Amino acid sequence: MRQRIATQTALLALAVATGCSRLDHVGQPPPFTPSGQVFVNPTPVTPERIALATPSPAEVAAMRAPGSDLAHERSASLWRSGPSSLFGDRRAQGRGDILTVVIEIDEEAEISNATERNRSGNEDLAIAALLGLPKLVDDLTGVSLDPAAQINSSSSSAGDGSVKRNEEITLRLAATVTQVLPNGHFVIVGNQEVRVNFELRDLRVQGVIRPEDISRRNEITYDKIADARISYGGRGQITDVQQPRYGQQVADIILPF
Template sequence: MQSFVLVCAGLLTGCASTPMEQPEPDDPMYAPIEAAPTMTQVVPNGSLFSTVANNNIYSDSKARRLGDIITVMLEENTSASKNAKAEYGKENDISMAPFTAFGKNVTFKGNPIDLGLSSETEFKGDSKADQSNSLNGEISVHVTRILPNGNLVVRGEKWLTLNTGKEYIRLTGTLRPEDVSSSNTVASNRIANARIEYSGTGSFADANKQGWLSSFFYSTWWPF
C-alpha cells in the first residue's frame, strides 16, 4: 500500500512539474521579415523615372513584395452539433422441471428440487454536444515568403495589454495575391493552411484553467 501511494505521488509531482510554456511577445516564430535594401544604379539621364520601383497608372498599393504588410479581416464563424442515442436490452429466463429419481420427485425438506435462473440487462445512453465559435477583428501581418507560383506566405501577431493580463492574436498561412482587395485587405477565410490563435495570459486566463490535480482526475491516467 505504501509503494502504491509513493507511485501516485510521483505521478502527481511529475504532472505538476511540467507546466505549459507561456506565450510571450516578440516570439521569433512570428517576427517580421524586413526587406533587404536594393542598390539602385543612378543613371544620369535627366529623368525621374526609376525602373526599380516603377508603378503604372492602373496599379494599386496591394502587398506583393517580401516584407510588405497585409491587413487580415478575421471573419471566423463555426458551429457544430451532434446527437447520439443508444438503447440496449437483454432478458434471459431459464427454468428446469423438478428433479426425479426412480419415477419420484427428489425433495429437500418436503419440497421438490427444481432449478430456475433469470437475468435482465438494460442499457440506455443519450449524448448531445453543441459547439459554436466566433472571431471577428483585424490583424496586420507581414509577407515572409513568396512561393514560386506567386502565393504569399504571411505571419504576424498582435498583443493587447489589459488590466487583468494580456491578450494576443497570432496568424500564419498562405494566400493568393488575387484575393487581396484594392485596399490591401484579405478575409481570413481566404487564407489556406491558416493557423489562428487567440488567447490570453495573466490572472484572468489562469482563472479559467483547471488545476493540476483536477486535470489528473479528468485525464486518462486516472483508472476509475
Template sequence: MKTKHKILIFTLAASLLGGCAQTPPKPDNPYFAPVPPAAMSAPKPVDGAIFHAGHSVSLYEDGNARRVGDILTIVLTERTQASKSSETELEKNSDVSITAPTILGSPLTINGNEASFSLPGGTRTFESTGDADQSNSLSGDITVTVSDVLPNGVLRVRGEKWMTLTSGDEYIRISGLVRPQDIKPDNTLDSVKLADARITYSGTGEVHDTNKMGWFTRFFYSPLWPF
C-alpha cells in the same frame, strides 16, 4: 516513515505540476516578426525614356502585396459551430428452463419430484443520452507581412498584434498561405481564404489568469491523483 514518504511524493508531484506551467507569451516572437523587403537598387538617372531598367513596378501592377516585406491586412471572419447528439438504448432478457429427462420412457424423479429446474429470468437495460453544442467566432483586422514567396506564386504571411489593456495584454497571432488572386483591390483578405492558417487569440495578465486553474488544483485533476 510512510507518512513522510506520502508527504514527500505529494510535494514532488505538486512541484512538477508547478514547473510544467507554461511561460506566458511575450511580444516580438521571432516566428511572427516582420520580414524586411529586399534592398532596392538605386534609381537610374532620368534620360527622357518612359521605362527605366531597375524599376520593379510594372505598368499594369496594382498596390497589393506580392513581394517579401509587403504588407497585407487580414480581415478575421472566423465562425465555427458544431453540435452532436447521441442516444443509446440497450435491453436484454434471459430465461433458462430445463425439463426433466426421461429414462425408459419415464421421467427422472428425485424423492418423487421430477428432476427439472429453471433459472430466474434476468433483464439488463442500458440507456444513455448525450448532447454537445459549441460555437466560436472571431472578428477584427490584423496587418501582416509577406515572409516568403513560393515558386508557384503563393505568399506566406505572418504577423502579430498586441494590445495593452488596464489589467493585462491581449494578442493575436496569425500565419498562413495566400493566393495573390484572393487579395481584394483594397489589399485585404478574408481569413477564411488563408490556407494552412494558424490563428491564436489569447491574453496575459490578471483577467486571463483568473480563468485558469492553479497548480495545486490541477494536481487533483491530473493522472497523478489516484482517486
C-alpha cells in the same frame, strides 16, 4: 530523511521556476513581445510541406520580364501594374509585402444523440420421459427433471449526450508575407499586441494562402488560409487571476478522484 529533503527541495525549485515567469511584471504591465518575432507554430510544418524557396536569377528575370503578371515597369505612366502606380495592383505580391487578414467567425453547433437498447431471452429444457429415468430420479432424490433447466436473461442500456457551442469573433489583422513557396503560394505571419493598463491582448495568425485569393482591397478572409493557426488571448494580472495555480493543475492531473 534525505529522500524527504530532496523531495522538498525539488518541489521548492519547481515552484520558484514556475513563478519566475510572473515576476517580470510584478507592479508593472507585462512587456511586449520583441518586434519581428515570428509566431511559433505548435505543430511545425515540415520542410516537405513548406520550404523556403529563394527565387533563382532565372525566376527573377522571368517575373520582371515584360508581359508577366508581376512585372514592374519603370516608366512614368499612370497605368503601370506595380504597387507604386496610381491605378496599379496594390495586392501583396512577394516576400515582405503586407496584407490584411479578416477574421469573422460566427459559428454555432448543436449535436444531440440518444440511444436505447433492450434485450431479453428465455430458455426452458424439460425431460418428460427418458426410459423411466425422470420417475426414478424423482423417487430417489425428490428432484423433478421437468423442467430440467430454465434460463432467463435480460439486459438494457440507455445513453444520452449533447454538445452545444457558439463562437463569435470579429477581428482585422495586418500580416506579412514571410515565404514564397515553389508553387507560388505565400506563407503569412501576423502579430498584434495591445496593452491596456496591466493587461495585454495578443492576436496572432499564420498560414498559407494563394495570391489569387487576395481581394482588390488587399484583404483575405480566414477561411481561405490553409494550415491556419489563429490565436487570440492575453496576458497580465487579469489572466493570471483567471488561471488556477500550478499546484492545483498538477494535483488535478495526479489525483485519481
